Amino acid sequence: MLLARSNYRVSTMVLSGAVVGALSCAANAASAAETLAVQRGAYLVTISGCNDCHTPKVFSAGGTTLDTGRLLSGHPATEQLPPAPGIAGSGNWGIVANQHLTAWAGPWGVSYAANLTPDASGLANWTPETFMQAMRSGKHLGNGRPILPPMPWFNYATMSDDDLRAVFAYLKSLPPVRNAVPTPLPPAPRTAARR
Numbered sequence: 001m002l003l004a005r006s007n008y009r010v011s012t013m014v015l016s017g018a019v020v021g022a023l024s025c026a027a028n029a030a031s032a033a034e035t036l037a038v039q040r041g042a043y044l045v046t047i048s049g050c051n052d053c054h055t056p057k058v059f060s061a062g063g064t065t066l067d068t069g070r071l072l073s074g075h076p077a078t079e080q081l082p083p084a085p086g087i088a089g090s091g092n093w094g095i096v097a098n099q100h101l102t103a104w105a106g107p108w109g110v111s112y113a114a115n116l117t118p119d120a121s122g123l124a125n126w127t128p129e130t131f132m133q134a135m136r137s138g139k140h141l142g143n144g145r146p147i148l149p150p151m152p153w154f155n156y157a158t159m160s161d162d163d164l165r166a167v168f169a170y171l172k173s174l175p176p177v178r179n180a181v182p183t184p185l186p187p188a189p190r191t192a193a194r195r
């Protein structure tokens with residue numbers, strides 16, 4: 001009887017060991033899949049040009065490079081810009097941008113590239129679904145106002161679900177940067193009157 005009991009204990013231990021092993025295998029597989037998604041997301045973000053507009057730049061004699069300390073943190077809110085020169089309407093020169101290419105003035109008003117890092121001032125509260133809906137619908141947060149130029153969401157709308165999820169996984173893996181990007185400005189009345 002004693003022997004039978006201890007055998008039972010041993011087999012329970014073996015069984016629970018197997019369960020723990022299977023669970024940790026599954027966890028490892030999940031984190032390996034996550035790592036692959038983040039790597040693919042980094043690749044897609046690079047070739048899709050997201051940094052061109054969403055990362056502030058460093059200017060030096062050697063040329064313009066990405067400010068890697070503020071990767072994808074959007075238009076730097078601390079940098080005050082003078083009012084945009086009035087431009088609008090067909091037949092006129094169309095668009096001006098700041099030197100970081102993070103602020104853009106055109107017939108739509110002034111738009112500022114969003115903070116894509118996982119800070120509360122960025123995408124911290126976004127789910128993969130919010131992101132996919134925003135990229136597919138061209139609506140702020142997937143259901144709000146239209147996303148303004150020059151954000152080329154209509155190109156990214158054609159990415160597969162897996163690719164969009166990978167881009168989002170990469171963005172979520174970035175170091176969070178606190179930067180509350182200003183809300184867009186409507187076209188100046190003077191500009192609109194010149195149409």
Ligand code: HEC
Nearest residue numbers: 048049050053111112113114134139140141147148150151
């Ligand atoms: C040519 C410039 C440009 C490029 C390239 C660009 N963006 Fe944007 N993006 C912007 C601007 C400007 C805004 C702000 C638009 C607004 O306020 O309506 C924006 C807004 C966003 C938003 C916020 C959408 C929302 O719901 O308000 C997300 C998310 C985003 N971009 C992701 C990306 C990703 C991911 C890439 C690359 C795959 C990318 N952007 C490439 C300029 C750009």
